[in-house]
Amino acid sequence: KILHTADWHLGKTLAGYSLINDQTFILHNLKKLLTEENIDILIIAGDIYDKSVPSIEAIRLLDNFLYEVTTETNTKVLAIAGNHDNATRLAFGNRLYQNQGLHIIGEFENILSKLTFSDDFGPVNFFFLPYFSLEKVMHAFDLKFKNLSEAFTTIIDHNKPNIKTSERNILIAHGFISYFKTEKNTFSELDVIDSELPIGGMDI
Numbered sequence: 001k002i003l004h005t006a007d008w009h010l011g012k013t014l015a016g017y018s019l020i021n022d023q024t025f026i027l028h029n030l031k032k033l034l035t036e037e038n039i040d041i042l043i044i045a046g047d048i049y050d051k052s053v054p055s056i057e058a059i060r061l062l063d064n065f066l067y068e069v070t071t072e073t074n075t076k077v078l079a080i081a082g083n084h085d086n087a088t089r090l091a092f093g094n095r096l097y098q099n100q101g102l103h104i105i106g107e108f109e110n111i112l113s114k115l116t117f118s119d120d121f122g123p124v125n126f127f128f129l130p131y132f133s134l135e136k137v138m139h140a141f142d143l144k145f146k147n148l149s150e151a152f153t154t155i156i157d158h159n160k161p162n163i164k165t166s167e168r169n170i171l172i173a174h175g176f177i178s179y180f181k182t183e184k185n186t187f188s189e190l191d192v193i194d195s196e197l198p199i200g201g202m203d204i
Helices: 020-036 056-072 094-100 134-141 148-162
Strands: 002-005 041-045 076-080 102-105 113-119 122-129 168-173
Touching: 002 020, 020 056, 041 168, 056 076, 056 094, 076 122, 076 168, 094 102, 122 148, 134 148
Parallel strands: 002 041, 041 076, 076 102, 122 168
Antiparallel strands: 113 122
16 A cells, blocks of 8 residues: 655745644644555655755654654655755665665655565565756756756656566656647646657746
8 A cells, every 4th residue: 555645845834824733733643544544655755844944843743753654653654855855954864764664865866766565466666756957967967958858758768777667666756747738838638749748847
């Protein structure tokens, strides 16, 4: 069983009002849900914090939640950085945590990190694609891209040798995914051009 979540934005304030108590309540109930539903994998697909330098309260909240999940449940946690997170800060200590069932990938790498679990139907491969800027991908591949869609395509093509199509593969990513008419650059209702799925980004 997989539970997909994203955009927690811990530490967020609205009109000067802190949401930390609301977020504490929600994460408390999320932890209960993991146990009640026997969740095997909890995915947190980016924007865990609201700011790249989160508040002390937000850090404590995440620290307590992850500690309780990894020590009190059988759920593994797979997380990536989003555009609101500081990739290096978020993934601090990741190598130490992995034995506890916590995997946080912050920085983009052109070879995607991969984690494999198995069930009665065989292996399930999880690939981690944290948020990336166009500039970072162009530097990583030493190529020029017109938009993030081209960069996304290059990343996936580059990783195809590591993707076994005979097995189940899950990509954990953070971004803006949209259908749009490429020739007019306008949004439409689930409009796919030439049987291709346009992938969005900050440029959209």
